[in-house]
Structure formats: C-alpha cells, structure tokens
Amino acid sequence: MEFLKNLRDPLLVKKLLKAIERTHTGKTVKIMEVCGGHTHAIVRYGLNKLLGELGIEFLHGPGCPVCVMPKERIDQAIAIARQPGVILTTYGDMMRVPGSSSSLIKERSLGRDIRMVYSPLESLEIAKQNPEKLVVFFAIGFETTTPMTAGLLELAIKEGIKNLLVHVNHVLVLPAMEAVIKESEIKAFIGPGHVSAIIGGKAYKPFVEKYKVPVVISGFEPVDILESVLLILRQLKEGRAEVEIQYSRAVNWEGNIKAQELIDKYFEPRETFRWRGLGDIPFSALKLKEEYSQFDAEVYFKDILPDKSSEDHKLCICGEILKGKAKPTDCKIFGTACTPQNPVGACMVSSEGACAAYYKYVHGLVSSV
Numbered sequence: 626m627e628f629l630k631n632l633r634d635p636l637l638v639k640k641l642l643k644a645i646e647r648t649h650t651g652k653t654v655k656i657m658e659v660c661g662g663h664t665h666a667i668v669r670y671g672l673n674k675l676l677g678e679l680g681i682e683f684l685h686g687p688g689c690p691v692c693v694m695p696k697e698r699i700d701q702a703i704a705i706a707r708q709p710g711v712i713l714t715t716y717g718d719m720m721r722v723p724g725s726s727s728s729l730i731k732e733r734s735l736g737r738d739i740r741m742v743y744s745p746l747e748s749l750e751i752a753k754q755n756p757e758k759l760v761v762f763f764a765i766g767f768e769t770t771t772p773m774t775a776g777l778l779e780l781a782i783k784e785g786i787k788n789l790l791v792h793v794n795h796v797l798v799l800p801a802m803e804a805v806i807k808e809s810e811i812k813a814f815i816g817p818g819h820v821s822a823i824i825g826g827k828a829y830k831p832f833v834e835k836y837k838v839p840v841v842i843s844g845f846e847p848v849d850i851l852e853s854v855l856l857i858l859r860q861l862k863e864g865r866a867e868v869e870i871q872y873s874r875a876v877n878w879e880g881n882i883k884a885q886e887l888i889d890k891y892f893e894p895r896e897t898f899r900w901r902g903l904g905d906i907p908f909s910a911l912k913l914k915e916e917y918s919q920f921d922a923e924v925y926f927k928d929i930l931p932d933k934s935s936e937d938h939k940l941c942i943c944g945e946i947l948k949g950k951a952k953p954t955d956c957k958i959f960g961t962a963c964t965p966q967n968p969v970g971a972c973m974v975s976s977e978g979a980c981a982a983y984y985k986y987v988h989g990l991v992s993s994v
C-alpha cells in the first residue's frame with residue numbers, strides 16, 4: 626500500500642504538473658494512450674481534465690481487446706457454442722459483447738454450455754472433467770494473454786488431451802498503432818504496460834524510427850502517467866523520437882523471452898484480420914501454426930463458421946473512438962440508449978473500453994459493471 630501511496634502522492638503529482646507546464650511549448654499536443662487500462666486510469670484520476678487545461682489532449686487508442694473484436698468472430702464463437710456436445714469457454718468480458726444478432730451471454734441463457742474462465746488453464750480442467758464433450762476456448766487478447774493460450778496448448782499436448790480446441794483471436798499491438806497513426810494527428814504514444822512486459826521496449830524501435838514519434842511505456846498510476854507525459858514532452862521539445870520505459874518496475878528492453886518463445890512455438894501471423902472499427906489490418910493477428918491444426922477450432926468447424934456479419938449499430942462511433950478521432954461523449958446515444966447495462970457497442974462492454982470509462986468516471990454515472 627505504501628508503494629501505491631507514493632504513486633498517487635498529491636505532492637508528487639503537483640511537482641510533475643509543474644514540470645509538465647514548464648516543458649510544454651503551449652501548442653496543443655495529442656497523445657494517444659494505446660491501452661484501455663491507461664484510458665481508465667486517465668479518466669478515473671481526471672488527468673484528461675488536468676492536462677487538457679494545459680493543451681495536452683489524450684486520444685483513446687485501440688488497445689482494448691474486447692472493443693476491437695469484430696462481430697464475425699463473436700458470431701463464429703456463437704455458431705460453435707450452438708453445436709451439440711460443445712462447451713465454449715472464454716473470458717468474462719467477451720460474454721456480453723454483441724454479435725450480429727446475439728451474444729454469448731444470451732446464448733447461455735438459451736441453454737448453450739458457455740463458461741466464463743479467469744485463466745485458459747481452466748479450459749483444460751473442464752476438458753478433463755468432460756471427456757465426452759468438446760471444449761473450445763475462445764481466446765482473445767493482445768500479446769499479454771497470448772502466452773497463456775500457448776501455455777494451455779503446451780499442457781494439453783503434454784497431458785494428451787484430445788477434446789480441446791482453441792478459436793484464436795490474439796491480436797498484435799504494433800500493426801494497430803500503425804493503422805491509427807496513419808489516420809490521426811498523434812504526436813506521441815503512451816505505450817501499453819502489460820503488452821510491453823511481454824514484447825519489451827525494443828519491439829517499438831522500428832515503429833519509432835519509421836514514424837518519428839515518441840513512445841513512452843507507462844505504468845498505470847497517476848504519477849506513472851504524468852511522468853510518461855513529461856518524458857514525451859521533453860522528447861518533443863528536444864526534437865527526439867525514442868522509445869523510453871517509464872514502467873521499468875515491470876518492463877525491460879528485451880521483454881519476456883520465454884513468453885516470446887512460447888508464442889513463436891505455437892502461433893504465426895495471419896495475413897489479415899478485421900478489427901472492429903479499424904477494418905482489415907495485414908499481419909495484425911495470430912493464428913495457430915499448421916502443425917498444431919488438430920487444436921484449431923477454425924479448422925475443425927470450418928463448414929459452419931459464418932464469415933460475414935451485420936454492420937455495427939449506425940449510431941455507434943466506437944471505430945472513430947478507437948482511431949482517436951472522437952470521444953465517447955461525441956456519441957449521440959452515450960449514456961442513454963447505450964450504457965454498461967445495455968451496451969450497443971463494444972467500447973461500452975469491456976471494463977477496458979473508453980465508453981465504459983467515461984460512463985463510470987467522467988459523468989459519475991453509477992455502473993454495476
């Protein structure tokens with residue numbers, strides 16, 4: 626707790642704000658925080674308002690894995706869950722994300738065997754306890770959760786489990802950053818903390834060299850984020866564009882080599898993947914390598930998987946928010962027709978979604994989520 630107290634220390638916050646004020650040139654600077662965890666911290670602690678007054682604007686990026694999952698992948702999970710003898714497992718956040726005409730939670734209420742797991746390894750236990758059933762893990766997430774899915778496969782192979790499949794939806798942060806930087810006026814990025822613990826600071830170097838924008842990998846506490854903004858402003862002032870690691874208590878330059886090896890062992894890049902709101906981005910997601918296709922739900926169920934789905938709700942501007950072109954409050958149905966209890970778009974569903982963060986913190990609206 627002492628540790629957290631320091632990272633939320635009002636005196637330190639004031640000092641950092643003063644340093645930011647001294648360093649900032651006065652021109653409006655648009656900084657994108659990639660990760661939904663950062664979005665929540667920024668709006669929770671009112672940093673967007675504090676820094677907004679100084680001309681520093683936060684753009685909320687595409688780093689919420691639930692928000693970027695396209696409807697067709699959810700439709701595919703639903704189609705699998707409707708097959709007889711299937712138990713579908715996934716993380717809790719995915720349950721309420723609307724597909725074309727249903728969601729996993731609606732399907733569960735209709736009697737499908739859909740189970741929420743906190744760790745992929747729970748799917749292995751479910752498979753062992755239900756040998757007559759086929760267990761399908763609907764795997765989502767950025768590089769943070771990919772090693773855990775790889776670990777599930779590693780154990781399944783070791784233990785000779787035959788009734789387990791994985792529907793792989795693991796996405797990659799750098800292609801998403803490339804997609805958004807081409808479309809908006811981003812001057813710098815606050816790099817994601819958890820993803821970077823896996824891929825390391827060095828993964829951003831080619832990106833920084835290509836686009837000449839600073840990337841500062843940040844922790845999630847107010848002091849972390851303010852210090853990261855200060856590092857960014859110093860770089861901008863000095864005309865530098867570098868990768869810096871503010872979150873050095875969790876992230877290093879090389880990343881987690883074992884986790885990277887595990888990812889490389891089981892997965893390879895997909896040629897293209899459709900992101901909700903961002904469209905098709907080449908080599909932006911992973912798929913299982915062919916030698917592990919016996920675990921691939923997309924191979925096993927290839928004849929029943931829908932590949933087309935309905936458009937997002939016409940009033941939902943989630944895609945524009947994920948590109949940093951709009952704020953949740955720009956949406957006409959924010960907080961009225963769309964709430965965490967009745968989400969219309971994915972950005973309101975996830976605990977990492979920008980709309981959910983604004984609903985909870987900016988407007989002080991009470992949410993049970």
Ligand code: SF4
Pocket residue numbers: 940941942943946953956957958959960963964968969970971972973974980
């Ligand atoms: S408030 Fe709802 S409908 Fe509007 S952009 Fe956010 S998720 Fe979409």
